[in-house]
Amino acid sequence: MFKLREINKDKELLNQVADLYQQVWAQEDLSIKERVTRHAGYADYRGFVAISNQGEIAGYAYGYSSLPGQYYHGLLSEALNPEEEQTWLTDCFEFVELGVLPAFRNQGLAKELVNHLLDGAGHKTAVLTTQLDNDSARGLYETLGWRVIKQPFYPNENGQPYVIMGKQLR
Template structure:
């Protein structure tokens, strides 16, 4: 049996998210996650087993001018796309599911819960162009491609910007 719980600033849970993120992406998220919890509209969820094993997590916040990723995305889209997608937007920052627990509906549950009750008109996210599993999940959930490719920096792979109308 698994539980879906709201993210809090519990150090033990933050450390578990850090471990899972490193296992999946081979880099740290702890500092960024702690910083993001202070952003306007922050919300997030975890899925844990009865034994408190972390299976996955997702979080996001209101995307606002002045924030790093909001500014990066706004440079990549037209004025019309900005008005449509970024003007009143919730940004899905992370969705991470333990590799052994993928394709069991946990990612879908996390995203659904994350967006439930969000008052923004739209939501946006980015994922790697070649991440076909994630793209398929998002497409199944009604997300559409806003821009492809999107290259955040010279050191990174190509991404796709996806959007979903919420209200």
């Protein structure tokens, strides 16, 4: 039903991912295009879009190696104790974004994107964060073998609690 296409550094696809991000999260974020493009240059970047039979980009997922010096890696390192940091952030794939348009949800697309993204990641572990109260995302990740590492986690000043989840990949 959906064709998965690798994003690589395709400027047009990166712009479409940024536009889709804003649609999925119902927010206008002028920095998202720059952030999506910058992330595509990170070590071991992997990203995919799902294209519907009608040619519409229905969803996306991407991530990269989580390395010292990266903004979010620093936040995760501060939130975890030394043992957790060693276990989860050494040889780690950071699963950064997943988004599926509402019209394409509940069709297995998110699961397909997550699995496809992680299948070739080549890391020992993967980590992600999601909103603490995002029951649908947490449920999806738990059915795919992710587990809670830390909650609550506060990645920014807005005070919204998140959860850090991890998955052993090998």
